[in-house]
Amino acid sequence: MNFAIKINNNLADLGELRLNTGDFPNHWADNTLLISGECQHIKIDFYESVNNKVWIIGDVIPETDNEKNIHQFLSHANFEWLFKTLQGHYRVIVFDKDSRKIIVASSLFGIMPVYYSKKGENVFVSSSPEILAKQMEQTEIDKRFILENVLFYYPLFDNTIFKGIRLLPTHHLLNITGNNISCSRYFNVTNWFCANLIPWKKAANNISDLFIDRVKYYFPEESSEVSLTGGFDGRTLVSCAMYHHKKFKAYSFGRKNSNDTTIAAELANSAGVDFSEIALNKKYVTDQSLQNGLEFIINAGGTAGFARAHYLYAAKLLQADTRYLITGNFGSEIFRAVHNIGAVISPNLHQLFSAGDFDAAVNKVEQSAEFNWINKNSFLNEWEELKEDFKKLPAYDPAYFSLTQNEKFYQYLLEEVFRKYFGAEMVNQSLYLNNRTPFVDTKFLEALYKTGMPGVYSDFMERNPVKRFKGQVIYAHIIKKAYPAFLNKLTDKGYAPADLLTLTGKASIIGGFLSKKLFKKTGSADDSNSVDEAFEYNKPYFERLALNSVLFNKQSVEKALQNGNCYHDFLVAMSQCYYYNHITGML
Template sequence: MAGITGIIALKPDGLVRDTSIFERMIVGIKAEVTQEHSSFYDENVFVSIVSQTRSSPKANFYHDQEYGIICALDGFCFIDEQAAAGFARDESVPKDASTLAKIVHLYRKLGEEVFRHLRGSFNLLIYDAEKRRTILANDRFGFYPMYYAQSAEYLIFSSKLSSIIDSGLIQSPQADLASIVEHLYFGYVISEHSYIRGVCTLPNASVIKVEDCQVAIDKYWKMASEYGRNPLNKKQSIEAVDQGLRAAISRIAQVDEALLCSITGGWDSRVVLSYLLPQARKRLNCYSFGAGDAPDVTIPQLISSKESFRYRPFSLDQTYLDNDFIAAAQDTIRLSSGTRNYKRTHYLYALREMGEYSQHLISGIFGDQVFKAGRPKGNVVLSSAILNPLESNFDLDYLNTDLQSFLKAFLPEHDSKELLSELLNRMASLKDQFSIYASAPERYIAFRFEINLRRYFGNEASSYNDYALCYSPFTDYDFVKTWLITFYAGQLYPFQPATKAMQRNSGTLYATLVKRNYKPLIYYPTARGYTMADTLSFFGSFRILLARLQREKNAHKDAFSTKDTVALFQNMLAQENIKCSFDIGRFKGTNAYDDALSLCYWLAINGLAK
């Protein structure tokens, strides 16, 4: 679903009486005014679910009249095999009961333990009126964001920051400068703070319980619980990864008659496509975007024409830049609560159109993070500013020195002493959180799944979930649990740059999985300049070497056609007279410049720019 928002009373005299607050909060999570919503409120709780643009919220809102229990779901959710088997034997539960009805049944039996039996990407609220108990929880990886703020009277929550601002219950909201520095330094906020002072993000695998006006927050799962099992050998690992991906993709393939699939010239989407074509070819609606002659367009065009499945390219040409880019960029920033910058606009642009065919998107996101071997190089997904602290277990002396230099260079007009103190306190909390891991590889994997996945990829998915819910088999909990005991997860040990042998193992795994599931796909070209089949043959190794040399010689083709977007976005800021409290020009030439421009826009439209 597009979003969830609500208020929980923390005083016996109950909820706010002004229902116009509820209406403002509902508007704050809508991308379009025509979106439908389902709501409930009494003296203790207000909650509303807003549907995607082409669907109804009924499937994600359930009221058990007999027991007085409300269940509201943002995202998508599955019940695990153990619980599903129990329902099959339980005659008191109708065979056609909805997922939410089954969740309520499990809650009545298990209480908060219910969340251990759920899979998917979700924010879920359960309100038990009889016990005056409200529970708000998310999935193990906390994929979709959940923001909350607590006062003496209320706990306010929402999947979009704008809804909390629009409630009017936060007096004189102010920008959180420390969070803005986190974003510009690391690439995104890695603590549990937001861009608004006093508003936090719900950590992954967390439960907020409000009972008798008391608030308790706890975690029901940590990545550390998955470590320490005996690893599989290479042959066993291929079998396990193959079976795990097949099960994950089968789960989502059953949710809708029509499915969206993002395919590119890359390898992750090729793996996903190899599992989908045999079982869902006629139900697929595939797409990609890029410059007209970019591999992310030309390669999917070739494959779809040869293999006869539906595919639509979105050309990021001058017409797009002239007519669609600015509006889509503004909405991307707004709908992601400021977390995604204007250069990520193309996802929303394409999915607004593709949402006509289905609201369920299967993608290959995080596949590269799962299958890539060795210590990664710093990039936009995981910067060197994050990798270095991870390796040193958030060494505060190192961070103190580096953050001081950053503040001096980019924000000299602010009180760096107070700001630095706040930032180091946040890093100290992260140090405590990750101190349970004995090695850099363990910290790295935990950070990837518990923070990086939701803070980078989940925030991106929140920018377009009004049109399509994003599902990736590489972030399916049961698959991840299997992957963690395989040889391929073990390639991260020790935490060092990948050797040639490790790179070969990674490439061979991709090719072997595709060959097993849909062999023709290994022979098509890829964006790397060679085929997957090349990784499986002696002569192919020479073609791989030549392709790598060729890539080093040639300038990278601008697949996203974003060369002109900087000027376009800057012009828009100037025309709308949008200014920031810090000098954005200092960030020119750095990776943070696009984020700084986008944050400036988000702060301005929410009245926080001063």
């Protein structure tokens, strides 16, 4: 569901018009909130007081005091308080009757994006950059967006593909008075970071109790689908669903006999839970992967690549049975010290936070393999601008100098990577159903960050398995209380949650870790989601794709296609090539 507003200097009131379809009119009425008519699973709530009009668009987690809290918000319009009180992923639009001011914001972590721009005497706001560009007749492409995506696998900052159309920064309010725009921060995740921490062993009991209590609100009265894989997050959520006797089914996707599907099926079968295996098999590759991959790119506003087609494909299938997914998104990133470099944390992002010296970091990015996919000479101005903006990152911004290296990294992870990487999946899924994510429940997080459990309090890129135990122990404590039958069943890591609770179990985990280090296999990476196979099958499409040789390095791209390069950086570059063609064709 999309929304759009065109605001002029004569703003006296903000009206509302709900459209019958997903198509927006060619000409928008001034000072009217337009809301598209598709996506009936998404709620639109309207409230009005003497002082304010408030629209909440999205999936608010239902709790007993929600109505009372919203009416309290109507009187004081404290956004930080609202977003910590109302859980879920949604957008809020407020019209202040006294000041004739409009405020637009996204809930904590900014998963549901807000875009804005100004043209002449009008301000434009929408949930979609393409909708804004069409209305504004904006045709100029922002090459900076392409540069950031190719180098970092998603935009590092707030640019979009359209020059002059910006993404609202995380935890900021978009303030509009007449034709004046300003952005103001209402919260910073560093406010949660503490110095005097409760030892994690001492906190485990209370924190696990709190999560089990909080998660019950995320399961609707109707049936939902819980994402269950070979790891800890889904197993923990299913355990809690069993504990609360919720009505649900479980699902997993992957190739036949992959860990995510086989372990998930075994868990579901042992618990008597209805289970759906979404097979990413040959039929998926030949019939579904290309169309879903290209749609995924467009729906994400060009911030994600073809490689994640399976998330959209799964959402389309699951919508037949439910309006709600319950997923483990963000769980591992919060609990465990991030240590893997790849699709989520790109090599170049890692360089910016690990190099220490600014000039050394810039040089490493400039010499990176990712730069080979574009023509550097066509991005000289954009590269100079981007280098200057690197100084705004927590790693180099003096405002964050008091933080540890890992805290600086986690500030960016929580406020930018969450919405740029996982947000792309959730925006795609939101076209068909609501994705509820209990691991970012703010009442749980506020308590968690007072303990030594979260990954933010580890060393930067901690790889020592002994020191990383604490990031998984919380799962074991929750499972032990909620559904202990899952405690001794192996995960895809080769050990069970119960192993995290005993000395002998921990010794076994360390032994397995050392064995992997000593006898590490070489060869191609696991293709459990059929990403490589899908790209290989669809390679003729990408070979026919018109390549803008001014922007992209034609020689490098053609060589990679000939060699069957399926590495993530190349898939991202090809996705950017496709999105550029899509946008210029649209314009």
